[in-house]
Amino acid sequence: MHTEQGMERKQQLLDAAAVLFSSKGYATTRIADICAAAGVAKGLFYWYFPTKEGLFAELVRTMRTQLRRAQAAAMDPGAPPLTRIRQGTEASVIFMAEHRSYFSFLDVERTDEALAGVLREGSDVYSDDVIKLVAEAQHAGQLPDGDPRMYATGVMGSVSSFSHALRNGRLDVPVYELAAFVGDWVERALRSDN
Amino acid sequence: MHTEQGMERKQQLLDAAAVLFSSKGYATTRIADICAAAGVAKGLFYWYFPTKEGLFAELVRTMRTQLRRAQAAAMDPGAPPLTRIRQGTEASVIFMAEHRSYFSFLDVERTDEALAGVLREGSDVYSDDVIKLVAEAQHAGQLPDGDPRMYATGVMGSVSSFSHALRNGRLDVPVYELAAFVGDWVERALRSDN
DNA sequence: GATGGGCTTGACCGGCTGGTCAAGACAGTG
DNA sequence: CACTGTCTTGACCAGCCGGTCAAGCCCATC
Numbered sequence: 001m002h003t004e005q006g007m008e009r010k011q012q013l014l015d016a017a018a019v020l021f022s023s024k025g026y027a028t029t030r031i032a033d034i035c036a037a038a039g040v041a042k043g044l045f046y047w048y049f050p051t052k053e054g055l056f057a058e059l060v061r062t063m064r065t066q067l068r069r070a071q072a073a074a075m076d077p078g079a080p081p082l083t084r085i086r087q088g089t090e091a092s093v094i095f096m097a098e099h100r101s102y103f104s105f106l107d108v109e110r111t112d113e114a115l116a117g118v119l120r121e122g123s124d125v126y127s128d129d130v131i132k133l134v135a136e137a138q139h140a141g142q143l144p145d146g147d148p149r150m151y152a153t154g155v156m157g158s159v160s161s162f163s164h165a166l167r168n169g170r171l172d173v174p175v176y177e178l179a180a181f182v183g184d185w186v187e188r189a190l191r192s193d194n
Numbered sequence: 195m196h197t198e199q200g201m202e203r204k205q206q207l208l209d210a211a212a213v214l215f216s217s218k219g220y221a222t223t224r225i226a227d228i229c230a231a232a233g234v235a236k237g238l239f240y241w242y243f244p245t246k247e248g249l250f251a252e253l254v255r256t257m258r259t260q261l262r263r264a265q266a267a268a269m270d271p272g273a274p275p276l277t278r279i280r281q282g283t284e285a286s287v288i289f290m291a292e293h294r295s296y297f298s299f300l301d302v303e304r305t306d307e308a309l310a311g312v313l314r315e316g317s318d319v320y321s322d323d324v325i326k327l328v329a330e331a332q333h334a335g336q337l338p339d340g341d342p343r344m345y346a347t348g349v350m351g352s353v354s355s356f357s358h359a360l361r362n363g364r365l366d367v368p369v370y371e372l373a374a375f376v377g378d379w380v381e382r383a384l385r386s387d388n
Numbered sequence: 389g390a391t392g393g394g395c396t397t398g399a400c401c402g403g404c405t406g407g408t409c410a411a412g413a414c415a416g417t418g
Numbered sequence: 419c420a421c422t423g424t425c426t427t428g429a430c431c432a433g434c435c436g437g438t439c440a441a442g443c444c445c446a447t448c
Contacts, residue, residue: 003394026309027221030435041397046437057312064316081331082384085324089353089380090373096357097369104361106313115220118251119300122258127364130279137275146375153365154379157355158348159283163290165347167298170321173341175291179284181340185348186283189383190276197415197424224405235427240407 002048010048012038014062017055021105026056063102070095130155137190144192151190158186196242204242206232208256211249215299220250257296264289324349331384338386345384352380 002010016037020029031052035042049055074091075084096103134148134155143151162182165171171178196204210231214223225246229236243249268285269278290297321343328342328349337345356376359365365372 001394006394009395031437032435042436043398043438044396047395052436053308053312056309060312061316068320080336081327081334082336082381085327085331085349085384086377086381088324088327089349090377092353093357093360093373093376094369096353097360097372100361103357107358107362114247115250118247118254122255126262130282133275133279133282137279140275142274142276147367149365150367150372150375153356153359154352155279155283157351157359159286159290161351161355162347163287163297164301165351166287166291167294168301171343171347173344175288178291178344179287181344182287183280183284185383187276187280188385189379190279191382195424199415200424203425225407226405236406237408237428238426241425246406 006048009038009040009044013040013045013048014055014059018059018102018105021056021059022101022103026105059102063099066099067092067095127152127156134190142192143190154189155186158182158189200242203232203234203238207234207239207242208249208253212253212296212299215250215253216295216297220299253296257293260293261286261289321346321350328384336386337384348383349380352376352383 017034031045032042035045071088071091074087130152131148134151137143211228214227225239226236229239264285265282268281324346325342328345331337
Protein backbone atom coordinates (compact mmCIF):
# COMPACT_ATOMS: atom_id res chain seq x y z
CA MET A 1 0.00 0.00 0.00
CA HIS A 2 0.90 3.66 0.02
CA THR A 3 2.22 5.75 2.85
CA GLU A 4 0.89 9.22 3.41
CA GLN A 5 3.74 10.63 1.40
CA GLY A 6 2.89 8.18 -1.33
CA MET A 7 -0.68 9.40 -1.49
CA GLU A 8 0.52 12.95 -1.84
CA ARG A 9 2.86 12.07 -4.65
CA LYS A 10 0.09 10.24 -6.42
CA GLN A 11 -2.17 13.24 -6.09
CA GLN A 12 0.56 15.46 -7.49
CA LEU A 13 0.68 13.26 -10.55
CA LEU A 14 -3.10 13.28 -10.89
CA ASP A 15 -3.19 17.04 -10.63
CA ALA A 16 -0.41 17.52 -13.12
CA ALA A 17 -2.09 15.13 -15.53
CA ALA A 18 -5.43 16.93 -15.22
CA VAL A 19 -3.85 20.26 -16.04
CA LEU A 20 -1.95 18.88 -19.00
CA PHE A 21 -4.85 16.86 -20.37
CA SER A 22 -7.04 19.91 -20.27
CA SER A 23 -4.56 22.10 -22.07
CA LYS A 24 -2.96 19.67 -24.52
CA GLY A 25 -5.43 16.83 -24.60
CA TYR A 26 -5.03 13.23 -23.52
CA ALA A 27 -3.36 11.87 -26.61
CA THR A 28 -0.78 14.60 -26.99
CA THR A 29 0.20 14.60 -23.33
CA ARG A 30 3.23 12.37 -22.85
CA ILE A 31 3.84 10.54 -19.65
CA ALA A 32 7.19 12.27 -19.57
CA ASP A 33 5.33 15.60 -19.57
CA ILE A 34 3.24 14.62 -16.60
CA CYS A 35 6.31 13.53 -14.68
CA ALA A 36 8.22 16.65 -15.60
CA ALA A 37 5.33 18.81 -14.46
CA ALA A 38 5.22 16.95 -11.19
CA GLY A 39 8.99 17.11 -10.92
CA VAL A 40 9.67 13.40 -10.72
CA ALA A 41 11.35 10.81 -12.88
CA LYS A 42 9.38 8.97 -15.50
CA GLY A 43 9.76 5.58 -13.94
CA LEU A 44 7.90 6.71 -10.87
CA PHE A 45 4.70 7.06 -12.84
CA TYR A 46 4.44 3.30 -13.01
CA TRP A 47 4.83 2.93 -9.30
CA TYR A 48 1.51 4.66 -8.85
CA PHE A 49 -0.38 3.80 -11.99
CA PRO A 50 -0.52 0.65 -14.10
CA THR A 51 -0.71 2.55 -17.41
CA LYS A 52 -1.58 5.94 -18.82
CA GLU A 53 -5.10 4.73 -19.29
CA GLY A 54 -5.19 3.67 -15.67
CA LEU A 55 -4.54 7.21 -14.55
CA PHE A 56 -7.17 8.51 -16.91
CA ALA A 57 -9.73 6.10 -15.54
CA GLU A 58 -8.94 7.11 -12.01
CA LEU A 59 -9.28 10.76 -12.90
CA VAL A 60 -12.63 10.24 -14.57
CA ARG A 61 -14.08 8.07 -11.83
CA THR A 62 -13.05 10.48 -9.13
CA MET A 63 -14.70 13.40 -10.84
CA ARG A 64 -17.81 11.46 -11.57
CA THR A 65 -18.45 10.48 -8.00
CA GLN A 66 -17.80 14.04 -6.88
CA LEU A 67 -20.20 15.37 -9.46
CA ARG A 68 -22.90 12.97 -8.37
CA ARG A 69 -22.35 13.96 -4.78
CA ALA A 70 -22.78 17.61 -5.71
CA GLN A 71 -25.95 16.82 -7.58
CA ALA A 72 -27.38 14.78 -4.76
CA ALA A 73 -26.58 17.49 -2.26
CA ALA A 74 -28.37 20.09 -4.36
CA MET A 75 -31.57 18.16 -4.83
CA ASP A 76 -34.23 18.55 -2.21
CA PRO A 77 -35.82 15.11 -1.75
CA GLY A 78 -39.13 16.66 -0.82
CA ALA A 79 -39.39 18.94 -3.83
CA PRO A 80 -41.41 18.11 -6.93
CA PRO A 81 -39.50 16.36 -9.72
CA LEU A 82 -39.22 19.35 -12.02
CA THR A 83 -37.67 21.36 -9.24
CA ARG A 84 -35.23 18.57 -8.51
CA ILE A 85 -34.24 18.42 -12.15
CA ARG A 86 -33.58 22.10 -12.06
CA GLN A 87 -31.54 21.85 -8.89
CA GLY A 88 -29.48 19.03 -10.33
CA THR A 89 -28.95 20.98 -13.51
CA GLU A 90 -27.70 24.08 -11.78
CA ALA A 91 -25.49 22.10 -9.46
CA SER A 92 -23.94 20.34 -12.45
CA VAL A 93 -23.18 23.56 -14.25
CA ILE A 94 -21.59 25.03 -11.17
CA PHE A 95 -19.59 21.93 -10.42
CA MET A 96 -18.30 21.65 -13.95
CA ALA A 97 -17.33 25.29 -13.92
CA GLU A 98 -15.47 24.88 -10.68
CA HIS A 99 -13.56 21.97 -12.09
CA ARG A 100 -13.01 23.18 -15.62
CA SER A 101 -9.60 21.69 -16.00
CA TYR A 102 -10.91 18.26 -15.14
CA PHE A 103 -13.82 18.38 -17.53
CA SER A 104 -12.17 20.03 -20.44
CA PHE A 105 -10.22 17.01 -21.45
CA LEU A 106 -13.48 15.60 -22.62
CA ASP A 107 -13.64 18.34 -25.23
CA VAL A 108 -12.75 17.12 -28.66
CA GLU A 109 -11.03 20.34 -29.44
CA ARG A 110 -8.37 19.75 -26.88
CA THR A 111 -7.60 16.25 -27.93
CA ASP A 112 -5.47 17.43 -30.77
CA GLU A 113 -4.43 21.00 -31.14
CA ALA A 114 -3.75 20.39 -34.79
CA LEU A 115 -7.37 19.59 -35.51
CA ALA A 116 -8.69 22.26 -33.21
CA GLY A 117 -8.12 24.99 -35.75
CA VAL A 118 -9.90 23.28 -38.58
CA LEU A 119 -12.81 22.46 -36.34
CA ARG A 120 -13.08 25.94 -34.92
CA GLU A 121 -12.61 27.92 -38.08
CA GLY A 122 -16.20 27.41 -39.15
CA SER A 123 -18.10 27.27 -35.92
CA ASP A 124 -17.52 30.94 -35.23
CA VAL A 125 -19.19 32.00 -38.43
CA TYR A 126 -22.10 29.76 -37.74
CA SER A 127 -22.30 30.97 -34.19
CA ASP A 128 -22.41 34.56 -35.39
CA ASP A 129 -25.32 33.75 -37.68
CA VAL A 130 -27.36 32.28 -34.87
CA ILE A 131 -26.50 35.17 -32.60
CA LYS A 132 -27.74 37.57 -35.24
CA LEU A 133 -30.98 35.66 -35.63
CA VAL A 134 -31.53 35.68 -31.90
CA ALA A 135 -30.91 39.40 -31.69
CA GLU A 136 -33.36 39.91 -34.51
CA ALA A 137 -35.96 37.83 -32.72
CA GLN A 138 -35.42 39.86 -29.57
CA HIS A 139 -35.86 43.03 -31.52
CA ALA A 140 -39.11 41.67 -32.88
CA GLY A 141 -40.20 40.96 -29.33
CA GLN A 142 -40.31 37.23 -29.87
CA LEU A 143 -37.64 36.57 -27.28
CA PRO A 144 -36.89 38.08 -23.90
CA ASP A 145 -33.91 40.40 -23.77
CA GLY A 146 -30.58 39.19 -22.52
CA ASP A 147 -27.26 38.18 -23.98
CA PRO A 148 -27.99 36.70 -27.41
CA ARG A 149 -24.90 34.53 -27.14
CA MET A 150 -26.54 32.61 -24.33
CA TYR A 151 -29.57 31.72 -26.38
CA ALA A 152 -27.42 30.93 -29.40
CA THR A 153 -25.36 28.56 -27.28
CA GLY A 154 -28.54 26.84 -26.22
CA VAL A 155 -29.75 26.43 -29.77
CA MET A 156 -26.51 25.05 -31.15
CA GLY A 157 -25.97 22.90 -28.09
CA SER A 158 -29.37 21.32 -28.49
CA VAL A 159 -28.73 20.45 -32.09
CA SER A 160 -25.43 18.81 -31.36
CA SER A 161 -26.56 17.03 -28.20
CA PHE A 162 -29.58 15.44 -29.77
CA SER A 163 -27.70 14.56 -32.93
CA HIS A 164 -24.97 13.05 -30.87
CA ALA A 165 -27.45 10.96 -28.92
CA LEU A 166 -28.93 9.72 -32.16
CA ARG A 167 -25.53 8.82 -33.55
CA ASN A 168 -24.36 6.75 -30.67
CA GLY A 169 -27.63 4.93 -30.32
CA ARG A 170 -28.72 6.37 -27.01
CA LEU A 171 -31.75 7.63 -28.86
CA ASP A 172 -33.55 5.55 -31.41
CA VAL A 173 -36.33 7.43 -33.12
CA PRO A 174 -37.12 8.30 -36.71
CA VAL A 175 -35.05 11.21 -37.88
CA TYR A 176 -37.94 13.49 -38.75
CA GLU A 177 -39.55 12.84 -35.44
CA LEU A 178 -36.37 13.82 -33.70
CA ALA A 179 -36.00 16.93 -35.80
CA ALA A 180 -39.52 18.03 -34.87
CA PHE A 181 -38.86 17.31 -31.23
CA VAL A 182 -35.68 19.35 -31.22
CA GLY A 183 -37.50 22.12 -33.04
CA ASP A 184 -40.15 22.16 -30.32
CA TRP A 185 -37.59 21.90 -27.59
CA VAL A 186 -35.62 24.86 -28.83
CA GLU A 187 -38.68 26.95 -29.50
CA ARG A 188 -40.09 26.37 -26.03
CA ALA A 189 -36.73 27.11 -24.44
CA LEU A 190 -36.50 30.37 -26.37
CA ARG A 191 -40.00 31.72 -26.25
CA SER A 192 -40.95 34.43 -23.80
CA ASP A 193 -44.67 34.72 -24.44
CA ASN A 194 -45.65 31.61 -22.57
CA MET B 195 -3.93 18.97 -61.54
CA HIS B 196 -5.99 15.79 -61.40
CA THR B 197 -7.56 13.86 -64.21
CA GLU B 198 -11.07 12.58 -63.85
CA GLN B 199 -9.75 9.24 -62.74
CA GLY B 200 -7.65 11.07 -60.19
CA MET B 201 -10.66 12.82 -58.70
CA GLU B 202 -12.41 9.50 -58.31
CA ARG B 203 -9.45 7.97 -56.59
CA LYS B 204 -9.26 10.92 -54.26
CA GLN B 205 -12.92 10.59 -53.42
CA GLN B 206 -12.43 6.91 -52.69
CA LEU B 207 -9.79 7.82 -50.18
CA LEU B 208 -11.99 10.49 -48.60
CA ASP B 209 -14.87 8.05 -48.30
CA ALA B 210 -12.72 5.33 -46.83
CA ALA B 211 -11.27 7.78 -44.35
CA ALA B 212 -14.69 9.03 -43.30
CA VAL B 213 -15.87 5.53 -42.57
CA LEU B 214 -12.76 4.62 -40.63
CA PHE B 215 -12.63 7.88 -38.68
CA SER B 216 -16.20 7.40 -37.62
CA SER B 217 -15.72 3.86 -36.44
CA LYS B 218 -12.20 3.96 -35.02
CA GLY B 219 -11.60 7.66 -34.53
CA TYR B 220 -9.10 9.96 -36.15
CA ALA B 221 -6.09 9.19 -34.01
CA THR B 222 -6.37 5.42 -34.13
CA THR B 223 -6.94 5.27 -37.85
CA ARG B 224 -3.64 4.67 -39.62
CA ILE B 225 -2.96 5.97 -43.06
CA ALA B 226 -2.20 2.41 -43.99
CA ASP B 227 -5.74 1.49 -42.93
CA ILE B 228 -7.26 4.12 -45.16
CA CYS B 229 -5.23 2.93 -48.12
CA ALA B 230 -6.03 -0.70 -47.44
CA ALA B 231 -9.73 0.12 -47.28
CA ALA B 232 -9.47 1.97 -50.56
CA GLY B 233 -7.39 -0.83 -52.03
CA VAL B 234 -4.35 1.23 -52.93
CA ALA B 235 -0.75 1.41 -51.83
CA LYS B 236 0.23 3.68 -48.98
CA GLY B 237 2.42 5.91 -51.04
CA LEU B 238 -0.52 6.97 -53.13
CA PHE B 239 -2.07 8.72 -50.20
CA TYR B 240 0.55 11.43 -50.45
CA TRP B 241 -0.13 11.96 -54.09
CA TYR B 242 -3.57 13.28 -53.20
CA PHE B 243 -3.09 14.73 -49.74
CA PRO B 244 -0.22 16.62 -48.16
CA THR B 245 -0.67 14.99 -44.75
CA LYS B 246 -3.18 13.10 -42.67
CA GLU B 247 -4.31 16.39 -41.27
CA GLY B 248 -4.78 17.72 -44.76
CA LEU B 249 -7.31 15.04 -45.53
CA PHE B 250 -9.08 15.69 -42.28
CA ALA B 251 -9.35 19.37 -43.04
CA GLU B 252 -10.76 18.67 -46.46
CA LEU B 253 -13.32 16.31 -45.01
CA VAL B 254 -14.42 18.81 -42.40
CA ARG B 255 -14.65 21.76 -44.77
CA THR B 256 -16.69 19.81 -47.27
CA MET B 257 -19.22 18.77 -44.68
CA ARG B 258 -19.42 22.23 -43.26
CA THR B 259 -20.30 23.90 -46.51
CA GLN B 260 -22.86 21.22 -47.22
CA LEU B 261 -24.40 21.69 -43.80
CA ARG B 262 -24.64 25.41 -44.30
CA ARG B 263 -26.24 24.93 -47.66
CA ALA B 264 -28.84 22.65 -46.11
CA GLN B 265 -29.53 25.21 -43.40
CA ALA B 266 -29.84 28.06 -45.85
CA ALA B 267 -32.18 26.04 -48.04
CA ALA B 268 -34.44 25.28 -45.10
CA MET B 269 -34.78 28.84 -43.87
CA ASP B 270 -37.55 30.90 -45.36
CA PRO B 271 -36.16 34.43 -45.79
CA GLY B 272 -39.58 35.95 -45.30
CA ALA B 273 -40.40 34.16 -42.07
CA PRO B 274 -39.97 35.73 -38.63
CA PRO B 275 -36.60 35.07 -36.95
CA LEU B 276 -37.86 32.54 -34.45
CA THR B 277 -39.31 30.48 -37.27
CA ARG B 278 -36.07 30.66 -39.17
CA ILE B 279 -34.15 29.49 -36.14
CA ARG B 280 -36.48 26.57 -35.87
CA GLN B 281 -36.13 25.74 -39.54
CA GLY B 282 -32.36 25.89 -39.34
CA THR B 283 -32.43 23.72 -36.25
CA GLU B 284 -34.50 21.00 -37.81
CA ALA B 285 -32.51 21.05 -41.01
CA SER B 286 -29.30 20.65 -39.02
CA VAL B 287 -30.60 17.68 -37.10
CA ILE B 288 -31.74 16.00 -40.28
CA PHE B 289 -28.53 16.73 -42.12
CA MET B 290 -26.38 15.43 -39.31
CA ALA B 291 -28.47 12.30 -39.11
CA GLU B 292 -28.14 11.70 -42.80
CA HIS B 293 -24.39 12.03 -42.57
CA ARG B 294 -23.78 10.28 -39.30
CA SER B 295 -20.53 8.73 -40.35
CA TYR B 296 -19.09 12.11 -41.23
CA PHE B 297 -20.12 13.78 -38.00
CA SER B 298 -19.37 10.99 -35.62
CA PHE B 299 -15.66 11.46 -35.79
CA LEU B 300 -16.21 14.59 -33.81
CA ASP B 301 -17.41 12.47 -30.92
CA VAL B 302 -14.84 12.11 -28.21
CA GLU B 303 -15.92 8.59 -27.58
CA ARG B 304 -14.73 7.44 -30.94
CA THR B 305 -11.37 9.07 -30.71
CA ASP B 306 -10.01 6.30 -28.56
CA GLU B 307 -11.87 3.09 -28.00
CA ALA B 308 -9.78 2.50 -24.93
CA LEU B 309 -11.18 5.55 -23.19
CA ALA B 310 -14.68 5.07 -24.47
CA GLY B 311 -15.47 2.43 -21.89
CA VAL B 312 -14.34 4.47 -18.93
CA LEU B 313 -16.25 7.47 -20.18
CA ARG B 314 -19.42 5.57 -20.88
CA GLU B 315 -19.52 3.42 -17.80
CA GLY B 316 -21.00 6.13 -15.65
CA SER B 317 -23.09 8.13 -18.01
CA ASP B 318 -25.67 5.39 -18.31
CA VAL B 319 -26.38 5.42 -14.61
CA TYR B 320 -26.67 9.16 -14.64
CA SER B 321 -28.88 9.06 -17.67
CA ASP B 322 -31.18 6.57 -15.98
CA ASP B 323 -31.55 8.88 -13.01
CA VAL B 324 -32.62 11.78 -15.17
CA ILE B 325 -35.01 9.60 -17.12
CA LYS B 326 -36.58 8.50 -13.87
CA LEU B 327 -37.02 12.08 -12.73
CA VAL B 328 -38.59 13.03 -16.02
CA ALA B 329 -41.00 10.12 -15.85
CA GLU B 330 -41.88 11.13 -12.34
CA ALA B 331 -42.54 14.68 -13.45
CA GLN B 332 -44.75 13.43 -16.25
CA HIS B 333 -46.65 11.31 -13.80
CA ALA B 334 -47.16 14.37 -11.66
CA GLY B 335 -48.48 16.19 -14.70
CA GLN B 336 -45.65 18.68 -14.74
CA LEU B 337 -44.43 17.57 -18.14
CA PRO B 338 -46.20 16.52 -21.32
CA ASP B 339 -46.14 12.81 -22.08
CA GLY B 340 -43.68 11.38 -24.54
CA ASP B 341 -40.48 9.42 -24.44
CA PRO B 342 -38.69 10.44 -21.24
CA ARG B 343 -35.36 9.67 -22.86
CA MET B 344 -35.87 12.57 -25.21
CA TYR B 345 -36.36 15.06 -22.42
CA ALA B 346 -33.49 13.55 -20.47
CA THR B 347 -31.23 13.96 -23.48
CA GLY B 348 -32.24 17.58 -23.68
CA VAL B 349 -31.48 18.21 -20.03
CA MET B 350 -28.08 16.56 -20.04
CA GLY B 351 -27.20 18.06 -23.37
CA SER B 352 -27.95 21.53 -22.12
CA VAL B 353 -25.74 21.11 -19.12
CA SER B 354 -22.81 19.90 -21.15
CA SER B 355 -23.24 22.40 -23.98
CA PHE B 356 -23.36 25.43 -21.76
CA SER B 357 -20.56 24.15 -19.59
CA HIS B 358 -18.51 23.47 -22.65
CA ALA B 359 -19.11 26.98 -23.95
CA LEU B 360 -18.01 28.40 -20.64
CA ARG B 361 -14.86 26.30 -20.60
CA ASN B 362 -13.61 27.26 -24.00
CA GLY B 363 -14.37 30.92 -23.50
CA ARG B 364 -17.17 31.28 -26.00
CA LEU B 365 -19.27 32.34 -23.06
CA ASP B 366 -17.97 34.64 -20.39
CA VAL B 367 -20.44 35.15 -17.59
CA PRO B 368 -20.35 34.63 -13.86
CA VAL B 369 -20.86 30.97 -13.03
CA TYR B 370 -23.95 31.46 -10.90
CA GLU B 371 -25.55 33.56 -13.54
CA LEU B 372 -24.93 30.85 -16.10
CA ALA B 373 -26.28 28.18 -13.77
CA ALA B 374 -29.49 30.16 -13.29
CA PHE B 375 -29.79 30.72 -17.02
CA VAL B 376 -29.38 27.03 -17.77
CA GLY B 377 -31.89 26.23 -15.05
CA ASP B 378 -34.40 28.56 -16.67
CA TRP B 379 -33.59 27.28 -20.13
CA VAL B 380 -34.16 23.68 -19.19
CA GLU B 381 -37.29 24.41 -17.24
CA ARG B 382 -38.86 26.35 -20.10
CA ALA B 383 -37.93 23.64 -22.57
CA LEU B 384 -39.52 21.02 -20.35
CA ARG B 385 -42.64 22.70 -19.10
CA SER B 386 -45.99 22.01 -20.70
CA ASP B 387 -48.19 24.41 -18.77
CA ASN B 388 -47.22 27.49 -20.67
C1' DG C 389 23.61 -1.58 12.07
C1' DA C 390 20.95 -4.62 9.70
C1' DT C 391 16.67 -5.70 7.54
C1' DG C 392 13.03 -4.56 4.49
C1' DG C 393 9.39 -2.10 2.38
C1' DG C 394 8.18 1.98 0.23
C1' DC C 395 9.93 5.21 -2.94
C1' DT C 396 12.87 7.25 -6.77
C1' DT C 397 15.87 7.37 -10.64
C1' DG C 398 17.06 7.57 -15.64
C1' DA C 399 18.91 4.76 -19.23
C1' DC C 400 17.02 1.70 -22.30
C1' DC C 401 13.98 -1.08 -25.50
C1' DG C 402 10.56 -2.28 -28.90
C1' DG C 403 7.02 -1.27 -31.72
C1' DC C 404 4.55 1.61 -34.19
C1' DT C 405 3.35 4.96 -37.85
C1' DG C 406 3.55 9.32 -40.54
C1' DG C 407 5.96 10.42 -44.23
C1' DT C 408 9.72 9.70 -48.20
C1' DC C 409 11.57 7.88 -52.29
C1' DA C 410 13.21 5.66 -56.43
C1' DA C 411 11.29 2.97 -59.51
C1' DG C 412 8.10 2.03 -62.64
C1' DA C 413 3.12 1.53 -65.27
C1' DC C 414 -0.07 3.58 -68.07
C1' DA C 415 -2.23 6.82 -70.88
C1' DG C 416 -2.25 10.34 -74.57
C1' DT C 417 0.19 13.05 -78.03
C1' DG C 418 3.21 14.27 -81.88
C1' DC D 419 8.41 5.09 -81.14
C1' DA D 420 9.81 8.54 -77.94
C1' DC D 421 8.21 11.78 -74.61
C1' DT D 422 5.68 13.70 -70.86
C1' DG D 423 2.65 14.14 -67.15
C1' DT D 424 -0.44 11.48 -64.24
C1' DC D 425 -0.73 7.83 -61.39
C1' DT D 426 0.85 3.71 -58.54
C1' DT D 427 3.78 0.82 -55.86
C1' DG D 428 5.98 -1.05 -51.59
C1' DA D 429 10.27 -1.01 -49.21
C1' DC D 430 12.32 2.00 -46.18
C1' DC D 431 13.43 5.56 -42.62
C1' DA D 432 13.38 8.42 -38.48
C1' DG D 433 11.61 9.72 -34.49
C1' DC D 434 8.69 9.33 -30.95
C1' DC D 435 6.68 7.37 -26.72
C1' DG D 436 4.63 3.92 -23.55
C1' DG D 437 6.43 0.88 -20.71
C1' DT D 438 10.49 -1.91 -18.34
C1' DC D 439 14.25 -2.60 -15.33
C1' DA D 440 18.26 -2.86 -12.37
C1' DA D 441 19.96 -0.14 -9.17
C1' DG D 442 19.92 2.74 -5.28
C1' DC D 443 17.83 5.89 -1.60
C1' DC D 444 15.26 6.87 2.65
C1' DC D 445 13.61 5.71 7.02
C1' DA D 446 11.11 3.16 10.46
C1' DT D 447 11.63 -0.83 13.08
C1' DC D 448 13.99 -4.28 15.50
